[in-house]
Amino acid sequence: MTNKAVISTDLAPSAIGTYSQAIKVNNTVYLSGQIPLVPETMALIEGDFAVQAHQVFKNLRAVCQAANGDLKDIVKLNVFLTDLANFPIVNEVMAQYFEQPYPARAAIGVSQLPKGAVVEADGVMVI
16 A cells, blocks of 8 residues: 655645645655745745746755655656757756756747746656
């Protein structure tokens, strides 16, 4: 039988739909997508793409920590961008939050993201 638990923290934006911030099954944590919302206000952070990307990774880190892990425990990361020209900036920002070995990753161009965000990331963490 699987051991399934909901992961939730006030240090990351609350869910804006019918989903959980993360679900832990045994030692695997499935992280829902995070957009650059400021947890305290639930508003998009103001600033350029890099500022928004930083907020996304801060939000992901908060959910990871609520599950007793950290960003270094992410094994698969998906990054969604409304403009693939920002791909080099994603790499620069990620380098400030992740160390080698980096997680497996996909960078996906999309036409829109919730609340008008320009970047979103989700992942799978093993702890």
